Amino acid sequence: MALTPPLFEDQEDRVLTADELSFVQAGYERAIDALRRNITEKGFTACSLNDNEVYGTDENYRAVWARDGAKTICWTLDLDDEDIVACQDATLRTLLAKQSDSGQIPGNVTIDHDEAEFGGVGNIASIDSGLWVIIAVWAFCSTRKDFTLAKDFEEELSKAMEWLNAHDSNNDGLLEIPEAGDWTDLFARSYHVLYDEVLWFRALECFAALQRELGHPQAAERFDNMASRARRAILRNFWPSTGAKSQEDGLPSFAEMQFGLGDARYLVAEVSPFQFSWRCDVYANLLAFLVNLVDRQRAMMTFRFMWGSGVNEPGPVANLYPVVQSGDREWRDYFTVNLLNLPYHYHNGGVWPFVGGLWVRYIHKLGIRDLARREMLKLAQLCHQGIHREWEFNEWHHGKTGRPMGKAFQAWSAASYIKTCHSLHVEPDSIELN
Template structure:
C-alpha cells in the first residue's frame, strides 16, 4: 500500500486504462480509437511488464493474446510486424522498419514464461521465436556482433538514431540471453545457425564501443583501442574520433561510420542498467547525470538530453513534421511517462529508494494531468512546460506506472531480475564495482 493517496489512486486509474485497452487479440496501445487503436508489438510487450505485476488473470490473458497476434502476423522471413489493427488485421507500413519489434517479441515470451511457467505455450511458439532471432541475426549486416539499425528504425520512429544504436543493442543482449535460457527450458539443441557472437560478446562490444571513458593513464586508453582494433578495424578508426570528447557519464545513443551521437538517450541508458549491461560504475554515473541535468523534471522522464536544435549536425528537417520533434517535444527532449517508469525501476535496482519514491509521486502527478480531464495517462509531455501534448489513455503510460509502483513497494523487477540472474560469468568478471567520481571518470 502506498503512503500517498495520489499514488494509490494512480494505481487504480492505471488498471482501468489497461482494462479499456484489452481486446480478444491483446492490448491496444491506447484506449481511445483516435489514439493508437492497433496492437503495437513493442507497446504490448512493455504493457505486459506492468500487467504481470498485478496478478490479474484478465490482464495476463491479454499478454498471451498479444503474443498470439504477433505470432500470427509474423512474416515468412521472421519479421515481427510493427503493429496490427485487431479490427481488420491491417498492418501499417507508415514507419521505417522497426528492429525492436523482434527484440520485444522474444523478451515478451521470456517474461510470460517467467510468470506462468507455461512450457507448452512456449513450445507452440518456438518456431516463430526462433525465426525472430534468425531475422535479428541478419540485421547484423557486417557481422560485427551488433545490430545495424536504419534511421528512425525503433521506438524513436521520427528521430535520427541509426546504425549501432544503444537501445536496440541493449535489447539484443537481453534477447540473446533470454533466447538461450528459453531454449534450455524446452531442452532443444543449440541452433544450427548461431549468431556471430553470444550474449557475452554483445555485452562486451556495447561497453567497449559506446561508453567513452578516456583514462588519464595513456596505456589504458591504448589497450582499449587495441581491443577495438582486434574486433573490428572500423571501430578502432571511429574511436579515435569519439575520444576527442574525452568522456561522458552515459552510453552514447548511437555510433556509425566515423560519426556518433553525443547526447543522453534516457530509455537506452535505463535499459542498460536494468538488463545488466551497465556495471556499478556506469550505473551511478548515468543516474547521477540524469538527476543533475533534470531529465525527470518537471516530470519523469525526458527521452533525451539535451534536445537537438535546428542547425545542429544531427538536426533533420523532418523533425518539423506536425511540429512533433521541435526541441523539448516528442522524442527530442519530450517527457514520456513510460520512460519514467523504467527510470524508477532503475533507481530501485541501484538502491536509490528515496529518489525512486520521489519520482513515483511525480509520475502519479503527471499521469493525473489531462487535456480535458483528470487521469489522462498521456503519451508524452512538453519537456519544459510540463503540459500534455500526446494522445490520452496510453497503455504503456499506465502500465509502466504499475511496474514502477511494484518496483518501489516490492523491490522486485519482473523480467530484469531474471536477466540479471543468468548474466554471463565472463561479463560479470569485466565489471567495475568501484565508482570513480573524478573528472574523466576513470582511474588515475
C-alpha cells in the first residue's frame, strides 16, 4: 500500500510561476534584512530593538535569548557572511559565559545590563534553553568545521548536560519538566512534555558527536546510548499503540496501560502519571521527523492528520491543534496574562512563521515537493504581511484571521524562512549579503 495518498503524489513537480518565484525570492532578501536588524555585539536579539515599541513585560525582549538565538543560528548556517557568523559565535559565547554554578544555561542575557535571567514567567526555569544551546553548538562547529568554541567552553557544555540530565529524576530516560518551563512559558504543560523530550533526544545525539570531536570516545558512547534510550522511551510513551507489547523492549506503553488511547496518528503532547494531553503539538511533531526521531511511515500518518485538520490554515502553521478553550481541563486562568493565550492566540493555536518553515521542510522531506512549494508560497504571503509595513516577519499571527499580532522582524521567523528557501532551493542564485 502506497504511503503517499494520490492527492499528493509527486508525479510531476510543479514549478512556481515566474511571479511566484520572484515573490518568494523577494521574501528571502527581506528575511536577510530582518535578520540583520537583530545583530548586536552580544548576539542575536529575539526581535529588532529599533523597530518595536517596548513596554511593560516586553522589556525582556531587550536580550539575547537562548532558544531564539540557538534556532536563529541553526537556520542561518548556510549564509556565508562575516557579520552573521560573528553574531552566531557571539550569541553562544554570551549565553555560555553566563552559566550558573549548577550548570544551567540562562534563558536570556540582557542587552543593557549584561545580566543573566534564569527564570521566566513565575520565575520558572527555562529547560529548553540548555537543550537548544547544545544543539546549536554542534550545528555551528560542525558546519564551520571549527570546534574552537566547543573547546573554549568544554567544561560549561559538560556541566549543562549534567544539569539537564538531573531532570531525569526517576531515571526513565526522559526529562521531568516543570509547568511552563520551556518556550510555552505561559502554557500548561509539565512532567513528560513532547517538545522537550524531542529536544533532549537531539541534544544527546549532538553532545555525543561533540564528545567524539573533542577526543572523548567513551563519553560519546555513553550519550549515544542515552539518545537511543530516550528515543525508545518517547515512542513508547507518546505514540500509543495497541501493538506496543511487540516493541523491542517487550513492554506496553505507559499511555496504553493508563489511558487506552488505541492507535495514535501523532505523538501526543504530554504524559504524566496523573493525566495526559491528547492534543497534537504541531511544532513538536514536526521537529520529531526533522531530527529523525520518527520514521517516514509515522510522519506520513501525522501529516495526513494535520493536513486534514487544517493546521496550515489560514497560514502555515498553527502550533497546536485543537486550541484549548475556557472550561477545558487543560485551561488555566493565567492564559489570560497579557491576553496572550486566548484561543487561537500565541501558544494556544497561534500561527507561527518559524513553525511554518518547519512545516514546509517536513513536507519536502516526505517527498511531496509539489505541495511543499505551494506551502512555501503561503509562508511568503504570511511573512509579507505586517502591522506597519510589508515583510515584517512577525513573531506570530492570529490562528483564525491570520493577521500579524507579534513583534516585527522576529529573528527566528526570518531565519526559518531563510533555511526553508535553502532546503527547497528557491533562494536567488546570487545575492549580495554585505
